[in-house]
Amino acid sequence: MEFDLFSQMLIWAFVLAVILGVVANKTSFCTMGAVSDWVNMGDKSRLRSWLLAIATAIMAVMLMEWLELVDMSLTTSNETSNPPYRVSNFVWLRYLVGGLIFGVGMTLGSGCGNKTLLRLGAGNGKSIVVLLAISAAASLMMFTSIDYDLFLSWMTPLAVNFTDYGIHDQSVGSIVEGVVGAAPDSQLNLIVAALIGLGLFCCIFKSADFRANGELIVAGLVVGLLVAVAWWVTAGALGQQLLEEADFMDVRPYALGAQSFTFVAPTAHAYQYIEQGFDSSYVSFGLVAALGVICGSFVYALFSGTFRFEWFVNWKDFLMHLIGGLLMGVGGVLAMGCTIGQAITGASTLALGSFMAFAAIVLGSALSMKYQYYKMLYDDATVLDVFVTALVELRLLPKKLRRLEAL
Numbered sequence: 001m002e003f004d005l006f007s008q009m010l011i012w013a014f015v016l017a018v019i020l021g022v023v024a025n026k027t028s029f030c031t032m033g034a035v036s037d038w039v040n041m042g043d044k045s046r047l048r049s050w051l052l053a054i055a056t057a058i059m060a061v062m063l064m065e066w067l068e069l070v071d072m073s074l075t076t077s078n079e080t081s082n083p084p085y086r087v088s089n090f091v092w093l094r095y096l097v098g099g100l101i102f103g104v105g106m107t108l109g110s111g112c113g114n115k116t117l118l119r120l121g122a123g124n125g126k127s128i129v130v131l132l133a134i135s136a137a138a139s140l141m142m143f144t145s146i147d148y149d150l151f152l153s154w155m156t157p158l159a160v161n162f163t164d165y166g167i168h169d170q171s172v173g174s175i176v177e178g179v180v181g182a183a184p185d186s187q188l189n190l191i192v193a194a195l196i197g198l199g200l201f202c203c204i205f206k207s208a209d210f211r212a213n214g215e216l217i218v219a220g221l222v223v224g225l226l227v228a229v230a231w232w233v234t235a236g237a238l239g240q241q242l243l244e245e246a247d248f249m250d251v252r253p254y255a256l257g258a259q260s261f262t263f264v265a266p267t268a269h270a271y272q273y274i275e276q277g278f279d280s281s282y283v284s285f286g287l288v289a290a291l292g293v294i295c296g297s298f299v300y301a302l303f304s305g306t307f308r309f310e311w312f313v314n315w316k317d318f319l320m321h322l323i324g325g326l327l328m329g330v331g332g333v334l335a336m337g338c339t340i341g342q343a344i345t346g347a348s349t350l351a352l353g354s355f356m357a358f359a360a361i362v363l364g365s366a367l368s369m370k371y372q373y374y375k376m377l378y379d380d381a382t383v384l385d386v387f388v389t390a391l392v393e394l395r396l397l398p399k400k401l402r403r404l405e406a407l
Contacts, residue, residue, distance in 0.1 A: 005242040006253045010288045012233040017289040020226050020261065021296020024118055026304070027219035029053075031112050031339035035365045039394075040373070048204045049216040050343070054358075055200035056224025057348035061231055062193035070235040074258035075349050076169045080243060082257035082286075083265070083336045085351040086169040088162045093155040095356040098335025099342070101327050102264075102357075103364020107372070109133075109324025112339040113263030113332065116325075117290055121297025123309045129318065130325035135267035137329025142268045151334055171350040172196070193350055227345050230260035234285065255284035260348070262341025264332030266290045335360070366394055378404050 023029065027049075034046035064070045074080040076087055106112045109130045111119060116134070120127035141147040162170055167178035173189025182188045204220075205211055233239060235258035246252050255269060266286030273282040301307035312318040332338045335357040337346050343361065346354030370390035378386065385403040392402045 005238060005245065006256075009233060009238060009242065009285060010283065012238075013230070013285045013288040014292040014295075016226050016230055016233075017261070017292025018296035018299070020114075020223065021118060021121060021293040021298075022300045023219060023222045023226075023296075024114065024293070025122060025297040025300045025306075027215050029219045029223060030115050030118075031343070031361075032106050032110070032115060032365060035362055036369060039366045039369050044207070045210050045213055045216055048207060048210045049220040050339075051200055052204050052217065052220025053224040053227070053344050054347045055197050055204065056221050057227040057344050058193055058200070058350065059197035060225060060228030061348045062190055062197065064228065064232055064236075065193075066187075066190050069237075070231055071240060072231070072235060072258070072349055074235050074240075074243075075351070080257050082255050082259045083262075085336070085346045085349045085354060086171045086174070088167070088169045089159050090162060090170045090353065091152065091155050091159040092353065092356065093158055094151065094334050094336070095342075095353040096360045097151065097155070098331045098333070099357040099360025100331070100364040102331030102335055102338060103361040103366075104368045105324045105327025105329075105331055106339070106361070107324070107365045107368040108320045109328055110321065113267070113328060114261075114293065114338070114340045117263060117293040118297040121294040121299075122301040123307045125309060125311045126317075126321050129312075130321050130328075131267060133322050133325025134264060134329040134332070135271045137326045138264050138268040138333050139271045139329075141330055141333035142265065143272075147333060170352045172352060172355075173350050175352065189350070196350065224344065224348075227260045227340075227348055230289075230345075231258070231348065234258045234260065251281045253284075254282050255286060259285055260345040261289055262286060262337050262345055263290055263293070264329060264338045264341060267329070268333075331364075363394075367391070370394060374404050377406075 029049065030046070031050060034050050037043040037045065038047050061070065061072065065072055075085045078084050109116065110126065113134060116127045116130045120131060162175070165178060168174045168184050171189060173192040174184070176192050177184060177186060177188045210216065239258055243256065246256055266284065266289065269282065269284045269287040270290070273279070273287060276282050312321070328338070335342055336353065337357060339361055342354045343358035347358060367390055370393045371386055374386045374389050375381065381404055388397065389402055389404040391397040392399060
């Protein structure tokens, strides 16, 4: 049977995502869990696994660019990338604010977008509510003027357009090229990618405990490679050919462009697909990938005997997850990605905004965890006292400003 180009891309999306679902479920690859281990127990093992995924994706994409297997320049334009990670008009505030909002939502919702899909596949009924909330908020942000009215209207005037400074786009490699005056085709961007990737590998593997944890190492390597292979599919020969032919098709494929895994915008794609009466023209790479993660997680949970139905323990639990999902939908669209979509997929392009979103997500999640902890210890404390103490705990304020003592 012969499949058209877009069908081939969707098959790749599903197969790769199923593998991601199996591996992430098996190894408990979870961003919120990694931040929680670090913040609450001082254990950086799962955080190192996450960083290993980033480093692996960076090195793999760099190698593919060097071998001319992918054209990552596609990621600079709204017309050729979904989303355009390396866009030259750098609206830096969207990454910081969006990342913070997403990080808080991730904590309240018991996991990021990818974790929500994994939990859903493993029988967690709470994830249905979280996923619906993400979809609702993401749809409002993407398909109405709310995104602009509430955020971009005041953020965009503060943007930095790198082309005004002779810099091609916001990737770290391009910025370095612009600073040193190198030509865009100097390959300096590949050298920068290699240095960043190797630097991360050194930091990650300096831990003897992590080196002894084969499961976490495999998780980081596999997730990073899956992100890179998805780039090869959409920004390689298949994706480039599809982009060239798209304008001549009767119906242009939905959300077409160079892309890899991200799990907030696809929830809005699902809403569009359902709203349009399950019209196949609204099936996207991201939507199929999200379905693949759920299926992969379900298959692993079923065969490992870990499939368990879970539901909310009370109305407060329901409300927290609902708010968390809404915040992830808003923050994920504003930041142009989630913990997978920006911190791994986006970071693999060396987009400066991706690194900023990654840092903001971690900060938002860590801060909300500390807030929850001290609010639990001091139920009658004011919001200000708890918030300031949380900032002190994260070393963002001096110790002398601490208002609540640890118990």
